[in-house]
Amino acid sequence: MKRQDASSNVSGGKPRLNSPDRSQIDPSPKRIDDLIGPDHPARVVWALVQDLDFTPLYDGIKAVEHHAGRAATDPCLLVALWLYATKEGIGSARAIAGRCQDCDPFKWLCGGVNVNYHTISDFRTDHPEWLQQQVVHNIAAMRAEGLVDLQQLGQDGMRVRASAGNDSFKSAERLEELLAEAQQTWDTLQAEFEQDLDLSARERAAQERAARERMERLKQAQEEVRKIAEQRAARHKQGEAPTARASTTDPESRRMKMGDGGIRPAYNVEFSSDLQSLVIVAADVVNAGNDAGQMEPMVQKIEAEQAPLPAGAEYYVDGGFATLEDVESVGRRNVTVYSPVREVAKQQQRGQDPYVAKPGDTPQVAAWRKRMGTAEAQQKYKQRSKTEWANAECRKRGLQQFLVRGLEKVKSVVLWFVLTHNLLRMVALRAPLIQTTA
Numbered sequence: 001m002k003r004q005d006a007s008s009n010v011s012g013g014k015p016r017l018n019s020p021d022r023s024q025i026d027p028s029p030k031r032i033d034d035l036i037g038p039d040h041p042a043r044v045v046w047a048l049v050q051d052l053d054f055t056p057l058y059d060g061i062k063a064v065e066h067h068a069g070r071a072a073t074d075p076c077l078l079v080a081l082w083l084y085a086t087k088e089g090i091g092s093a094r095a096i097a098g099r100c101q102d103c104d105p106f107k108w109l110c111g112g113v114n115v116n117y118h119t120i121s122d123f124r125t126d127h128p129e130w131l132q133q134q135v136v137h138n139i140a141a142m143r144a145e146g147l148v149d150l151q152q153l154g155q156d157g158m159r160v161r162a163s164a165g166n167d168s169f170k171s172a173e174r175l176e177e178l179l180a181e182a183q184q185t186w187d188t189l190q191a192e193f194e195q196d197l198d199l200s201a202r203e204r205a206a207q208e209r210a211a212r213e214r215m216e217r218l219k220q221a222q223e224e225v226r227k228i229a230e231q232r233a234a235r236h237k238q239g240e241a242p243t244a245r246a247s248t249t250d251p252e253s254r255r256m257k258m259g260d261g262g263i264r265p266a267y268n269v270e271f272s273s274d275l276q277s278l279v280i281v282a283a284d285v286v287n288a289g290n291d292a293g294q295m296e297p298m299v300q301k302i303e304a305e306q307a308p309l310p311a312g313a314e315y316y317v318d319g320g321f322a323t324l325e326d327v328e329s330v331g332r333r334n335v336t337v338y339s340p341v342r343e344v345a346k347q348q349q350r351g352q353d354p355y356v357a358k359p360g361d362t363p364q365v366a367a368w369r370k371r372m373g374t375a376e377a378q379q380k381y382k383q384r385s386k387t388e389w390a391n392a393e394c395r396k397r398g399l400q401q402f403l404v405r406g407l408e409k410v411k412s413v414v415l416w417f418v419l420t421h422n423l424l425r426m427v428a429l430r431a432p433l434i435q436t437t438a
Contacts, residue, residue: 017098018256029073030369032107032108032111032112032410033108035104035105035107035108036104036105036108039169040105040108041084041087041105042084042105042106042108042109044427045080045083045084045087045109045423046080046109048083048270048423048427049076049079049080049083050076052076052079052134053133053134053137054075054076054079055126056100056127056129056130056133057130058075059425060263067108073115073119074113077109077110077111077113077115078115078119078120078123080108080109081096081110081115081120082096082103082110082120082123082124082416083416083419083420083423084106085099085106086108086397086398086416086417086420087209087397087420087424088397089396089397089398090396091162091352091403091413092116092400092403093118093120093121093124093229094117094121094260095105096117096120097115097116097117097120097183098366099222100114100115121328124404124412124413125404125408125409125412125413127412128408128411128412128415131412131415131416131419134419135283135415135418135419135422136305136306138419138423138426139279139281139305139306139422140306141426142172142277142279142422142426142429143306143307145430147277147279147426147429147430148274148276148277148279148281149274149276149310150274150278150281150302150306150307150309150313151200151276151310151312151313151314152274152275152276152313152314152316152383153274153275153302153309153313153315153316154271154272154273154275154315154316154317154383154384154386154387155270155271155274155280155294155295155298155315155316155317155321155387156270156271156272156273156317156318156384156387156388156390157268157269157271157273157291157294157320157393158259158268158269158271158391158395159256159257159258159259159266159267159268159269159289160266160267160269160399160400160401160402161258161264161265161266161267161400161401161402162247162250162251162253162264162266162267162401162405162410163249163402163403163404164247164249164250164253164265164405165247165249165265166255166263166264166265167382168245168247168248168249168250168265169245169246169247169248169265170221170245170246170247170248171225171243171244172222172225172226172229172244175218175221175225175246175248176219176222176223178248179215179218179219179222181302182211182214182215182218183215185211185214186211186212186215189207189208189211205365216253217248217249218248220251221246221247221248221374222246223251224247224251224252224358225244225245225246226242226244227272228245228246228254229244231363235374236414247265249405250265250406252287252405252406253265253266253267253287253405254266254267254287254288255287255289256268256416257289266286267286267287267289267402267407267410268285268286268287268289268291269283269284269285269394269399269414270283270284270285270286270291270294270298271283271387271390271391271418272298272299272301272302273357273386273387273390275316275383275386275387277425277429278386278389278390278425279421279422279429280283280390280418280421280422281306282298282302282305282306283414283415283418284297284298284301284411285407285410285411285414287407289318289319290320291318291320292320292321292323293323293325294321295315295317295322295323295326295327295330295337296325296329296330297327298334299315299329299330299335301357308333309333309335311334312334312335312336313334313335313336314335314336314338315330315335315336315337315338316338316339316381316383316384316387317337317338317339317341317384318339318340318384319339319341319342321339322339322340322341322342322360322368324362324365327339327364327365327368328362328364328365330364331363331365331367331368332364336371337368337386338371338372338377338381339368339372339381340381341354341355341368341369341372341373350375351374354369354373355369355370355372355373356369356370357366357369357370390421393421394417394421397417397420397421399414411421
């Protein structure tokens with residue numbers, strides 16, 4: 001629609017208009033602290049961050065008083081940004097940096113500090129030991145308050161898409177060819193650098209870094225192919241095993257069958273949760289495509305980080321976890337395992353009772369079979385569905401695909417989700433106690 005000329009008004013005079021004047025001063029300036037309300041979740045996150053132990057991070061800062069050097073960004077701020085971003089389902093450092101400029105909760109957290117996305121991104125994966133320590137201390141604090149008791153635990157795994165494409169998986173022969181090409185590229189670069197003196201040191205370093213990292217990934221992929229080939233050879237003792245392949249972009253990822261039936265590069269994220277408080281008491285990431293054999297390592301992790309499971313504790317897993325070896329080893333701790341017996345229908349069709357001890361069963365395995373044949377155990381096993389709640393919460397917060405590569409960095413990202421989940425659960429579990437004492 002064409003704008004009407006103000007001079008052509010039928011009354012003969014120009015209309016009086018309130019038009020924007022952007023040269024004037026904002027009539028209602030705000031303090032940063034007034035950007036969000038008193039009950040805003042960002043304030044809750046900031047309060048939770050104050051209780052974390054930042055001593056190891058502060059000890060690593062080289063910029064100190066009375067010495068030259070640029071001041072470091074406060075780790076407390078960076079932790080608050082990642083916790084709040086994880087809560088809001090934001091997993092990109094660039095997205096966080098953008099919100100620090102135009103989103104009031106993030107601007108409030110920053111408090112006038114400018115943070116670039118490189119700093120935010122690097123911090124996410126640079127401190128895995130500190131992250132793990134905070135998760136452990138947080139669970140220990142909730143145990144001390146009686147919010148978590150480790151009496152009823154459940155474990156579940158979920159496959160999360162890796163930062164790699166299906167086409168990046170190559171065989172050992174193809175990886176050898178690609179490595180030779182990468183080495184040739186490196187040699188060519190060195191020859192060009194000797195002749196081209198116009199390249200800046202920064203440009204030269206960037207090209208060298210790209211070529212070097214390419215060779216390192218290919219060498220790592222070769223090592224992963226060797227591991228995969230050995231595992232497949234062990235599983236296929238009769239007949240030829242499928243050709244082993246590894247990704248050239250994320251060598252430690254594996255192609256796995258996902259929930260929708262498709263096969264894509266992924267990692268297997270394992271959570272063990274307290275079924276009463278719904279707190280994640282332990283987490284791990286593996287690149288195995290199934291959950292078999294993951295119960296005993298998780299129980300060991302819980303006991304190493306917290307305390308031995310109390311006698312009479314119950315451990316709930318689905319049938320994919322319950323190898324006979326794990327049922328036996330966990331049962332020796334006086335922990336009651338609840339997991340369905342496999343192939344019940346097939347055994348019944350053959351006239352066998354699946355809940356009767358088999359030849360060679362240890363006492364723990366025999367007790368497990370007998371237990372799972374009772375109506376009481378089958379009714380109690382319905383509690384296992386609670387283990388999926390933590391998975392669903394993390395999915396809702398953005399744990400759909402990893403933006404980082406490599407098992408160690410992936411574990412760091414998972415720890416951010418665990419710490420966020422547990423801190424928010426702690427707030428929810430404390431709320432009724434506060435209301436009672438108020």
